[in-house]
Amino acid sequence: MIRFEGVTKQFPDGTEALKKVSLTFPSHQLTAIIGPSGCGKTTLMKMVNKLEKPTQGEIYIDEKPITDLEEVELRRKIGYVIQRIGLFPHMTIKENASLVPKLLGWPKEKTASRIQELMELTGLDPDTYLERYPLELSGGQQQRVGVVRALAGDPNIILMDEPFSALDPISREQLQDELRNLQQTIQKTIVFVTHDMDEALKIADTIVVMRKGQVEQIGSPAEILGNPANDFVRSFIGVERIQRQRPFGDKSLSEFIGLFKTEGTGSAHEVSGSLTVKEAFEVLEQSGQTHLAIRLGESRHVYAGERELLKAALAKEEGELV
Amino acid sequence: MNFFDTLVSRQDMIQTAFLEHIYLSFVAVAIGIAIALPTGILIARYRRFAEPIIAVTAIFQTIPSLALFGFLVPLLGIGSPTALIALIIYALLPILRNTYTGITGVDGSVIEAGRGMGMTRTQILRQIELPLALPFIMAGIRTATVLTVGIATLATFVGAGGLGDIIYRGLQSYNNSLVLAGALPVALLAIGFDLILKWIEKRTTPKGLKL
DSSP: OEEEEEEEEEOTTSOEEEEEEEEEEOTTSEEEEEOSTTSSHHHHHHHHTTSSOOSEEEEEETTEEGGGSOHHHHHHTEEEEETTOOOOTTSOHHHHHTHHHHHTTOOHHHHHHHHHHHHHHTTOOHHHHTTSOGGGSOHHHHHHHHHHHHHTTOOSEEEEESTTTTSOHHHHHHHHHHHHHHHHHHOOEEEEEESOHHHHHHHOSEEEEEETTEEEEEEOHHHHHHSOSSHHHHHHHOHHHHHHHHHHHTSBGGGGGGGSBSSOOSOEEEEETTSBHHHHHHHHHHHOOSEEEEEEETTEEEEEEHHHHHHHHHOSSTTOOO | OOHHHHHHHTHHHHHHHHHHHHHHHHHHHHHHHHHHHHHHHHHHHSGGGHHHHHHHHHHHHHSOHHHHHHHHHHHHOSSHHHHHHHHHHHHHHHHHHHHHHHHHTSOHHHHHHHHHTTOOHHHHIIIIIHHHHHHHHHHHHHHHHHHHHHHGGGGGGGTOOSHHHHHHHHHHTTOHHHHHHHHHHHHHHHHHHHHHHHHHHHHHSOGGGOO
């Protein structure tokens, strides 16, 4: 868990990037920080690994103040992915990915098997790519390596600074999906900075909306969409998106089968496919379960949790995402 | 007397001058690297000193070489130390400037990634900045070497020997063959050094950058 307490950042020129920010990034969750440029979101993120230092206030990781920690040691335990990727062009993919384990003094075999595993997890064939150089890879592939490199030292925390915003739309969508799936396997505490609301809604467990160095709202994607705290949040989400949510809430679940999961996880509450999306939200909440099992026919089910229902609510046409 | 007869009859003298010339150029460039490379690294780290220090070496560069040799004699007397100092002063600028440009030209995102991953400043310098700046640094050394080989012909005026001796002697005795016997080896030496350094420059370019 990462906790900010009364953190203020004033730059030497007098501008205040952050004003008394207090918030918590829960463990094992992906928290997206979103806001217009200049709102302080990147500064906030960079404070976690001491790339920026607060003028006032304190940051705690697992309740230990980070001022007590040596910055180089701290950074080696925190994964870091940046927008411009920043792979070392003179090193092979393998050398790039092995850098943090090397700094941590891991034995060679342990590093090699870890890299192998992560490459496979991010959909890069180790035999094809390990000996190549970054410039031989496409942008999307490079950023996959960027993610592998950040995960290599097995950090508990990963910081991602608009990691997908420089990629083409197709790679971006792919990497967002992959990050979502990856997070279900690795369960890291991820702080993800973005300016793209679609991205935040799609991948985050919690969204922090910021403006001018202050937090405007913190909540789950459903809360932010359904209950924007003020006009700023509302306009930032986009009035259009909120309005769009309504008519589709009235469509039946069976129209969105493509968005749901084919395999259930744990216990699920069984409902009929003719239920509307809106009703499904209510049923899910009342049931106390994490998922709904949607009956489609004789013993055929698809499964949907809050995230999938949200996708359905946001879908423009049947099966298509906003 | 034709050129080849001159070469044969003055063989010993030319050979000595040739070796002196190599010695002067080589030592001057070596010391030039020893001074300019660390300075270049330092000014890349403390950038506010960069402009003034580069400006000083640039001013040195604008002093006509003959004048510089002449200026140093009353201070340091004659002999090879005086010649070496003058040559070193000329070698500084290209090496210094290319080292500085090479390091400051390294993509900022790469440095940020290194810092964010917990590399120390020294690790960033040795594992990222220097390897990526190496082609630039080598290009600077190449320029400095060719320049030095040329200017070293003036070492004769401070009694430091070198192929300038042969040329000067030829000029004084209106012996064009002798002038050529001094000038030609200088040109060959410059070309030879340049080719060797070009080869090294290619070899030091990181593989991942040649794609």
